[in-house]
């Protein structure tokens with residue numbers, strides 16, 4: 021069972037829900053893995069202590085030009101859709117702009133002179149932590165300036181969901197990294213806030229998930245702070261409200277110190293136990 | 305012309321609410337909402353759009369099954385795992401396709417065509433004290449950096465049109481390509497952070513990024529009273545990094561009330577403490593010398 025925790029925008033409580041849900045499943049003695057797919061800003065590790073067990077580097081291919089064989093015909097440049105190759109035949113110059121390369125392999129196919137080979141370039145890392153014998157945390161972290169985190173996310177999720185409950189903390193937004201994460205999930209939990217900004221972002225996520233035909237439900241965080249527009253929208257569109265986490269300064273204070281609210285605040289443990297039960301039912 | 309960009313590293317720090325408030329304070333301004341993935345400012349600033357344009361974010365491959373001979377060459381070459389075989393038919397996943405065009409080139413039956421992705425839009429609209437450029441990137445589309453560039457270009461054009469001296473850019477979250485696009489060539493970066501461990505962590509990453517571009521930055525600590533210990537730590541760190549902290553905004557429900565009523569806090573509660581604090585921030589920002597000399 022793979023559950024993705026997502027939101028239209030960061031900062032709505034995605035990390036709060038992911039990490040506390042993880043803790044509840046773990047404390048119930050069930051095998052569980054939390055994968056932080058928000059590789060631009062991974063945060064889960066600040067809330068969960070584990071022993072570092074492995075670090076896996078993820079790479080992409082980058083073309084390398086053998087200038088002895090290159091005839092400066094320019095075909096690779098023509099085939100590269102991302103302007104990652106610059107050929108100047110007049111001055112016999114060819115250059116690969118590594119940051120622009122999407123690792124598509126078109127230049128390799130294009131070159132008829134066997135002048136192109138490939139090397140590996142690091143795009144990020146997956147750090148694995150063991151929290152206890154049955155549970156672990158994977159953190160994906162992208163290098164600054166890499167064009168896309170999608171290959172990294174795919175690699176991080178690859179062995180999730182085999183005999184354990186997997187929680188995928190998805191990247192915010194509705195672009196490719198978000199899709200790469202939720203596509204792998206059996207069910208998606210959207211976290212939102214009861215404000216016009218929250219509702220606007222929620223609608224975008226809902227639209228995207230409906231297009232992908234993914235089942236989903238909604239958790240409202242900081243309930244009681246804004247208005248009822250989100251609840252009304254959910255009722256109108258028959259979207260399941262999974263849980264409401266009230267606005268509470270104690271939550272903010274606990275969160276700011278990196279302490280899980282299911283550890284520090286008794287009243288919220290039950291809320292997450294219920295959420296877990298609801299999600300477990302989705303699996304069967 | 306001066307371009308000020310508001311960034312936050314992570315989302316949820318109240319960046320857009322602050323941007324809206326700052327925008328309301330200017331006498332004449334161009335607002336560029338560069339959070340094209342999840343634009344929100346229009347909810348508060350109510351632009352009356354006079355222009356809507358299609359943004360082509362890229363291309364996607366489509367198979368013409370009348371010509372396809374089921375040879376599978378395309379699948380062999382695709383490095384994005386976008387092509388799969390299902391019930392004897394090759395299918396291209398629209399969301400996984402990167403638009404590299406290689407399958408179109410390798411198909412011996414010439415059965416693959418590239419079609420443009422044209423669901424994204426950008427808009428120009430009038431607001432009470434100027435103009436606003438904003439955009440909407442369709443789900444699953446990439447290249448938000450390019451769309452950010454268009455929004456900024458249009459903002460500069462609009463500024464020339466009405467003779468505005470100031471462009472306020474509401475930047476996207478994160479430290480990726482769109483964040484970089486929204487700050488390159490800007491004059492001033494305002495970093496909005498909050499006193500949490502993760503806020504602190506993200507602030508460091510974004511400061512590093514701003515440093516790489518050699519743009520003068522300053523910091524606003526939002527909701528600073530939610531954890532004064534971390535706020536103090538943040539301030540000390542900024543001092544050490546020689547980044548001026550130009551404002552500390554307490555947590556206040558009225559910010560949310562203003563948003564719920566689709567107004568900026570300045571319009572909603574003009575004489576509140578919080579609005580006064582934001583006015584001070586604004587003064588420090590537009591008067592360059594003050595921020596420089598702190």
Ligand code: SF4
Nearest residue numbers: 100121122124125127
């Ligand atoms: S692999 Fe693709 S993106 Fe990279 S340089 Fe070659 S053609 Fe361009």
Ligand code: SF4
Nearest residue numbers: 090091093094096131
């Ligand atoms: S296609 Fe091959 S020979 Fe032609 S410019 Fe590129 S690397 Fe050189």
